[in-house]
Amino acid sequence: MxxxxxxxxxxxxxxxxxxxxxxxxxxxxxxxxxxxxxxxxxxxxxxxxxxxxxxxxxxxxxxxxxxxxxxxxxxxxxxxxxxxxxxxxxxxxxxxxxxxxxxxxxxxxxxEAGYPEKLLVPAYAMISGVFTVFFGGTWSDMLVSMCIGLLLRLLQTRGNQLGQNPFFLTFLYSAAGGFLANLSVYLGFGENVDMISIGNIMLFIPGLIFTNSIRDMFSGDTITGLTKFVESILLAIVIAIGFTLTNFINA
Amino acid sequence: MQLFIQLVTVYLGSLGFSLVFHIRGKKLFYTSLGGLFTWIVYLAAASAAASDYIGALVAALLLTAYAELIARREKCPVTVILVAAIIVLLPGNALYQTINAAMQKDWNRFFERGRYTLLFAGCLAVGILAGTSIFYNVKRLLGGPARS
Structure with a gap:
């Protein structure tokens, strides 16, 4: 009782x-x-x-x-x-x-259901395509980047069901993204590996954790803020390493 | 033209992130507008002060103030408005260049880009902190409730 x-x-x-x-x-x-x-x-x-x-x-x-x-x-x-x-x-x-x-x-x-996957997959494609152009990529870079963003979202929905360590999963997605970007340039579809990769990096960048950690430090939750801050920095480094891992293909 | 493309892409990018974070209704407009607003402020402040760091600081500060205001009006958590709009400021590009330089063992470029990334992120953090604390103090002076 x-x-x-x-x-x-x-x-x-x-x-x-x-x-x-x-x-x-x-x-x-x-x-x-x-x-x-x-x-x-x-x-x-x-x-x-x-x-x-x-x-x-x-x-x-x-x-x-x-x-x-x-x-x-x-x-x-x-x-x-x-x-x-x-x-x-x-x-x-x-x-x-x-x-x-x-x-x-x-x-x-x-x-209550959130946005359906039918809408989220194109949203991912849009984000990566748009940021590729934003950072100075060409239109063909944008198309390639959109395809990669779409694939990464499909991979992510499958991967998250595995229940693995989030750092490991993020590393896998980033490595896949970097590999696809390099492959596309190697095959001649895209032009700039870095622009394509940066567009896709934006999909994974831990913006929420970073913002929340700073706001927590302000509210006096210094320990939570610091651990989350470190987590966001580590994630960002993991992501960047994943994306640059296969850059030797086009070096 | 370059500027126009940048502004359109920033707007669409913030809209995309708002969708990914499951933001709904009128707030979709507020967050994507926030992203656009942030980038305009960043460009203006960075060119006025001739420093990207000052640009990041001012843009983050004003965005935080904007998010606090909208959150109060819409009676929703500040995070909802802030997060999708601040992503355009995160130094993803510089971070990529830093690690890429390390991969190519170009240590001069690694240190230069690494310092830029860290300082940029630090300025963002200071901007968010300053925005929040200014807003809290103004609110306290006006005698409002201490909660958003």
Whole structure:
């Protein structure tokens, strides 16, 4: 039998967990979980979120101290979901709703589908093509880059199902991208390997992690910010090495 | 013409990233416009100060302020607006050149490009930090709630 206090902490952490998975900063997750707990009657709520984990302790004058922990392993950026979760937490904080309703709302948000793959694959192609031109590539570079972007997205959707280490997977995608760029120039379809590669690098560049890490450092979550910052730098280096690995083909 | 192509591609690039990050509705327009705005500010500031680093700093600062404003208006997290728009500023090109120089054992170019990449990313970070803290302090002076 769960007490009321255990229950609201559980639901608050559900929301926090999902926010972290969608790409929220640690500071926002901490703030949200603490606010929800206080809205349901906790006198104080101490929440700590460090890279993929949340620890929350609430104190209630009647029920005493409660602590629960979450560990998050997978992340996939979905800012629309993050926005919906943020709205849900706002709603709870203005007027606490019954916990069963929170659960229903959360399920509703989680079941809502994001953009379909039919749209994401062309979006990837567009990004790589457009950035190739942006950095000074020719129109034939753009076409090649778009094809590679498309292939990389198809590879990525298959690869992410393997459940491997994200650094390793990113390295594989980058190496594949670099190889395809070099091959296309070698075969005479593209003209500039570097322009084609840079367009595709933009697909993988860890912009969200970088931005969030800096915002976390500002909010006082220095440890989370620093670890995420290092993670984004390492990822960026891994990506660049992957893309340049096969440049000897056209050297 | 070169400039026109750059602006169109920046807009489309930011739009593409907004789609990849599953941003919906009106905010798609705000984020892609943010990307365009960022690049215009970057070009203007970089040529006015004759320094890419200052350009990055000013562009990141103004973009953060823009994201904070829009987020407040739309009642959504700042990250939603900021992330897709800031990608055009990330030094992916310079990073590629750095590692490429290392692969070719061209150490002079490696150090030169590497220093550029690090400083550029550092200026971005300072720009975001400055934008956020200025906004927070203005908000505190105006006495608004401390949450976006």
């Amino acid at each position: 769960q007490s009321y206090e255990e229950n609201y902490l559980y639901h608050a952490l559900n929301i926090g967990e999902q926010m972290l998975m969608c790409g929220a900063e640690a500071a926002r997750v901490e703030d949200t979980v603490a606010r929800i707990c206080r809205a349901y009657g906790a006198c104080r709520a101490d929440v700590l979120s460090i890279t993929g984990s949340i620890v929350a302790t609430t104190y209630d004058p009647f029920a005493g101290v409660q602590t629960q922990t979450r560990r998050i392993h997978s992340q996939s950026t979905d800012l629309h979901k993050l926005e919906r979760l943020n709205d849900l937490s706002r709603k709870i904080c203005t007027q606490p709703v019954p916990l069963a309703e929170v659960w229903e709302n959360l399920q509703e948000i989680l079941q």
